[in-house]
Amino acid sequence: MDRIRFFRLYARETFGCRVRKIPVALPFTCPNIDGTKGRGGCIYCYRGSxxxxxxxxxxxxxxxxxxxxxxxxxYGRKTRFFVYFQSYTNTYGDIAYLKNLYDTVLDYEEVVGLDVGTRPDCAPEEVLDLLANYKRLGLEVWIEFGLQSANFETLKRINRAHGVSDLVDAVLRAKKRGLKVCIHTIVGLPGESREDFIETAKLVRALRAEGIKIHPIYVMKNTALAKLYEEGRFKTLSLEEYVRYAVDMLEIIPPETVVHRLTAEAEREKLLSPDYCLYERKMEVIEAIEREMERRGSRQGLLSVEGAGGNFEKLVEEPRRF
Ligand code: SF4
Incomplete structure (x- = not known):
């Protein structure tokens, strides 16, 4: 039994073959770096991911x-692809420039989808219309919004320079156009406890996002978060803690929601903590999450009943970690 609806399972069901994402990096920047919304970026930002x-x-x-x-x-010749615009803010640019870039994917018959990562405050109507047009041209189109936390105080603390309301607004406008929405969340942000992670999962559920990414916070060298970490003012989660919280969140996320990611993939030379966020330990984290689900007799969506208020009975206040 598949306890988690991973993207690879969803894609095989939808396209009838193996589908892989091809991440691409383009010379984008971010309004939270260039001074339009903020400078310096989110406190954990390293090279725009x-x-x-x-x-x-x-x-x-x-x-x-x-x-x-x-x-x-x-993976074989029959593999099909999504082009994933991953780093920095991939909707932040002149509309003609964006169109020119996105149009490129149409030239490859093996490409069945477009996946664009961005911030919720960078989703103007004309860009959403442009993306919706690729649906009409036969591609499946996902837009990935970084939320990270549903707690506005946390968003201020990590210098996101947008609010929770920006996310709600962007998701509703994207969904109105038939775009599939994936929301990024981070577990273990400064000052957060389990009830924040639960609330974030509940917001993803309430918005009926088609997809979610969950990953643990990790500290890269030369970031603002690294300074807090080195001063002893911030601690990352142990693998056991992360696994427990990730499963708590997955139990709230509806069973049909596509899980695009459950861990981080950092490079050894740049990572300060935690070690399990190294690229080569990715499968270990995923397997630990699956084992925890098995141990609980649980699965994605176990507590996702709409209108039931989630799993309040399991909410136990834990000490703030920041
Ligand atoms: S939104 Fe934050 S993490 Fe993403 S590129 Fe901008 S500053 Fe970096």
Missing amino acids: RPAHLSPRQSLREQIEEGIRQAKDR
């Missing part, structure tokens, strides 16, 4: 073609 193996100096076509070639070598 760009994977180490990608370079924005490589053209989009080169990145797509290399991604397709490598995945086909590994």
